[in-house]
Amino acid sequence: MSVPRTVVGVSGGVDSSVAAWLLVQAGEPLAGLFMQNWDDDGSGECRAEDDRRDAVAVCGRLGIPFHFRDFSKEYWAGVFEHFLAEYAAGRTPNPDVLCNREVKFKHFLDAARELGAERIATGHYAQVARAGGRWRLLRGADRDKDQSYFLHQLGQEQLAATLFPIGHLPKAQVRTTAREAGLPTHAKKDSTGICFIGERDFREFLGRWLPARPGEIRDPHGVRVGEHPGVFYFTLGQREGLAIGGVRGRAAAPWYVVGKDVAGNVLYVDQDRDSPWLLSRALRSETMHWIEGAAPAREFDCAAQVRYRQQEEPCRVRVDDDGTVSVRFARAQRAATPGQSLVLYDGPACLGGAVIDSTDAPVPGVQERA
Missing domain, CATH: 2.40.30.10 (Translation factors)
Structure with a gap:
C-alpha cells in the first residue's frame, strides 16, 4: 500500500466526502481516516457506526484506503470534562472549538503523520493562505457556512499542514458535486448541534452528569415569576424551555433569560428580547x-x-x-x-x-x- 501524502478526515458526511473527491480528482496521494470521538453511551442516539459505514462507502467509491482511530478517551479528557465544568459554573462552553484544537488538529494530525502523511484535509468551510511568511486562516467563501469561528484556536503549525478543499465553494455546489460524482452521502442530512448530543433532548443529556436542582425564576428586580429545573440548563438570551405561565400583572409576552446566580440557584428573566x-x-x-x-x-x-x-x-x-x-x-x-x-x-x-x-x-x- 502506497504512503499517502494527505489524510482526509472522512466523517460520513457530504462535506468531507466532497473534500476527498476533489483531492482524488487533483491526483493527490490520499487516504481517509474516520475519527470516533464519542463512545456509545447506550442511549441509542450515537450514530457513529452509521457514519463510519458511510465513510467506508465513500472511501470505497473513491478507491482510497480507509483508516479508523478511536479518540474517545482524548475527547473526554480534552473536551467533555471542560464542557461539564463550564456548565456547572453557570457558563456556556463551545465544545466544537475545543474539539478542533484538541482532537481534529492535534490527535488526528498526529495519526496522519504516523501513517506517513505530510498533512491533513477536512471538510470545513474555511480557507488557508500564506502571506508575509505567515499562514492565515480565512473565512469560507460561503458566508452562511463559514466555520472559521470554530477554528480560531489553530496556529501556524496546524495551518501549515492543513487543506480545506471545499472552503472556496458554496454549500449548494458541494451538494451538486456530491450528487454528480455519485457519492453515497450526497443526500445525507447535515449534522446539527453538539456532536455528542445529536438529536436528543439537551436537558435530559446534561442531567446525567449535572443532576437537576430546582430553584426560583425571578425578574431582574427579584420578584418570583416561576421555577426552573436547574440554572445550568439555560443560557443568556434563551427563550425556550422556561415554562412560565401567565403571571398576574404581567403582559402575555415571551420571557428571556437575562442572568444566572449559580450560588443562589436563581434564574433571572425579562420580557424584553433586547432587555x-x-x-x-x-x-x-x-x-x-x-x-x-x-x-x-x-x-x-x-x-x-x-x-x-x-x-x-x-x-x-x-x-x-x-x-x-x-x-x-x-x-x-x-x-x-x-x-x-x-x-x-x-x-x-x-x-x-x-x-x-x-x-x-x-x-x-x-x-x-x-
Missing part, C-alpha cells in the same frame, strides 16, 4: 490565542463575533499585559455570554480568539436597571 440586562458594550476575554503568533498591535480596530453566524461587529481591542484582551464595541451586543468565544477578524482573515470571561452588562439582583 438592557442582556446588552453590553464591552467585554474581557481569557488568554487570547493569535493565529499568527502575536497581536497585530497593542491597540487596534477590527471586527468581532461573539457567537457563530453573528454578523461581525466593529470594535476596539486593547491587548492587556496578562495576554487577555479588553474589547469595546461600536454598538451594544445582545447576550454576549461568558464561556462562549470572542473571535476577531480583519476583513476575511481570522486574527484569533478567546473565551469570553466577563461583560459590562448589568447583573440582575446586584445592579439596578440603568
Whole structure:
C-alpha cells in the first residue's frame, strides 16, 4: 500500500466526502481516516457506526484506503470534562472549538503523520493562505457556512499542514458535486448541534452528569415569576424551555433569560428580547490565542463575533499585559455570554480568539436597571 501524502478526515458526511473527491480528482496521494470521538453511551442516539459505514462507502467509491482511530478517551479528557465544568459554573462552553484544537488538529494530525502523511484535509468551510511568511486562516467563501469561528484556536503549525478543499465553494455546489460524482452521502442530512448530543433532548443529556436542582425564576428586580429545573440548563438570551405561565400583572409576552446566580440557584428573566440586562458594550476575554503568533498591535480596530453566524461587529481591542484582551464595541451586543468565544477578524482573515470571561452588562439582583 502506497504512503499517502494527505489524510482526509472522512466523517460520513457530504462535506468531507466532497473534500476527498476533489483531492482524488487533483491526483493527490490520499487516504481517509474516520475519527470516533464519542463512545456509545447506550442511549441509542450515537450514530457513529452509521457514519463510519458511510465513510467506508465513500472511501470505497473513491478507491482510497480507509483508516479508523478511536479518540474517545482524548475527547473526554480534552473536551467533555471542560464542557461539564463550564456548565456547572453557570457558563456556556463551545465544545466544537475545543474539539478542533484538541482532537481534529492535534490527535488526528498526529495519526496522519504516523501513517506517513505530510498533512491533513477536512471538510470545513474555511480557507488557508500564506502571506508575509505567515499562514492565515480565512473565512469560507460561503458566508452562511463559514466555520472559521470554530477554528480560531489553530496556529501556524496546524495551518501549515492543513487543506480545506471545499472552503472556496458554496454549500449548494458541494451538494451538486456530491450528487454528480455519485457519492453515497450526497443526500445525507447535515449534522446539527453538539456532536455528542445529536438529536436528543439537551436537558435530559446534561442531567446525567449535572443532576437537576430546582430553584426560583425571578425578574431582574427579584420578584418570583416561576421555577426552573436547574440554572445550568439555560443560557443568556434563551427563550425556550422556561415554562412560565401567565403571571398576574404581567403582559402575555415571551420571557428571556437575562442572568444566572449559580450560588443562589436563581434564574433571572425579562420580557424584553433586547432587555438592557442582556446588552453590553464591552467585554474581557481569557488568554487570547493569535493565529499568527502575536497581536497585530497593542491597540487596534477590527471586527468581532461573539457567537457563530453573528454578523461581525466593529470594535476596539486593547491587548492587556496578562495576554487577555479588553474589547469595546461600536454598538451594544445582545447576550454576549461568558464561556462562549470572542473571535476577531480583519476583513476575511481570522486574527484569533478567546473565551469570553466577563461583560459590562448589568447583573440582575446586584445592579439596578440603568
